[in-house]
Amino acid sequence: MKLRVFTYTNIGGQIVNEDCLDYYEDDDKSIFVLADGLGSHGDGELASGFLVRSILEDLKKLPEIGVAELKDVFYHANKELHLKRRELETQGMLTTAVALAVCQDRAVWGHLGDSRLYYLTDNEIAMITSDHSVTYKKYLAGEINYRDINTDEDRSSLLGAFGNIERYQPEFLETPQILKEGDAFLLCSDGFWEFVYNEEILIDYLKASSPKEWADYMLLRHIKRTKPSNDNYSLITVFTE
Numbered sequence: 001m002k003l004r005v006f007t008y009t010n011i012g013g014q015i016v017n018e019d020c021l022d023y024y025e026d027d028d029k030s031i032f033v034l035a036d037g038l039g040s041h042g043d044g045e046l047a048s049g050f051l052v053r054s055i056l057e058d059l060k061k062l063p064e065i066g067v068a069e070l071k072d073v074f075y076h077a078n079k080e081l082h083l084k085r086r087e088l089e090t091q092g093m094l095t096t097a098v099a100l101a102v103c104q105d106r107a108v109w110g111h112l113g114d115s116r117l118y119y120l121t122d123n124e125i126a127m128i129t130s131d132h133s134v135t136y137k138k139y140l141a142g143e144i145n146y147r148d149i150n151t152d153e154d155r156s157s158l159l160g161a162f163g164n165i166e167r168y169q170p171e172f173l174e175t176p177q178i179l180k181e182g183d184a185f186l187l188c189s190d191g192f193w194e195f196v197y198n199e200e201i202l203i204d205y206l207k208a209s210s211p212k213e214w215a216d217y218m219l220l221r222h223i224k225r226t227k228p229s230n231d232n233y234s235l236i237t238v239f240t241e
Contacts, residue, residue: 001105001179002241003030006211008219009234012191013227018044018095019189019234020052024060030102031059032236034190036115038161039092047095050084051077051162053098065101067172070110074099074170081163094161098187099130100238105178106184111171112162116193118186118201119175125202127173131190132160150194183240184214191233192218195225211237 003025011017018037023030033052037044054077062069085093096113109117114131130136131149134157140143144152160167184205196218204221208214215237222233 001102003102004211004239004241005030005032006237007235008215010232013229014231014232014233016042016045017232018048019191020045020048021187021234021236022052022056023236024056024108028063028103029059029065029240030185031056031065032100032238033097033183034099034115034187034208034234035095035097035162036113036191036232036234038094038096038158039090039204043090043092044095047163048095048097050093051081051095051097053238055097055163059099059101065103065108067108067174067193070099070101070108070172071170074112078165078168082165085163094163096132096158096189097162100185100187102238102240103181106175107179108174109185110170110172112168113157113158114190116186116188116190117196118188120184120186120202120205121175121177121180121182123202123206126196128198129173130171131155132169132171133158138156143209147197150197155190155194179240182241184211186214186235186240187238188235188239189231189233190210191231192222194234195222195233197225211239214239 035048129152204217
């Protein structure tokens with residue numbers, strides 16, 4: 001399975017970019033990781049960078065990656081980040097993250113927090129990760145509708161993050177079918193998805209001929225809606241061929 005990839009990150013209106021992303025490809029697998037750090041005084045930047053490196057390096061060593069392997073790598077990364085927090089004696093240094101691994105013609109992903117993955121196939125958005133946030137719980141309880149998630153006042157109140165042993169409950173999924181030409185993935189931080197709606201993500205995917213073009217279309221929508229003080233925002237777009 002051949003992939004085309006585009007990555008983008010922007011500091012927004014902040015002093016520090018606490019988002020971090022990276023990816024790795026060889027003949028057997030492709031791995032993509034995006035994290036959004038939480039904290040102050042640079043703690044979030046340290047957390048996201050540490051976690052992305054940890055997950056990527058551990059996954060690179062594996063000949064095959066399924067849900068079980070991804071769970072093990074996530075657990076190890078969270079444990080190491082927790083130990084790092086204790087070593088530095090900081091209450092910050094937490095991060096959300098989403099990771100995607102494509103091996104041959106299968107894909108598996110995991111996430112914790114509100115960094116998202118979108119899986120698009122057959123001209124529709126087939127799967128979207130569920131945010132671990134107060135706002136998403138309100139949606140599940142029927143208090144707000146799905147579109148309200150983007151603007152709800154509690155959307156930044158997270159129920160889980162890497163670096164916190166007590167609030168570590170990631171979720172994992174895999175594609176129910178074999179990947180095929182034209183399938184696509186979007187990994188992004190909340191600073192991006194809050195300003196671009198699902199139907200727009202799909203429309204822009206359908207008219208794009210490359211992952212960069214898809215990202216460009218979405219970023220044009222994003223930049224028109226954000227304020228100068230906007231959060232960092234990042235994305236990874238992936239096309240299969």
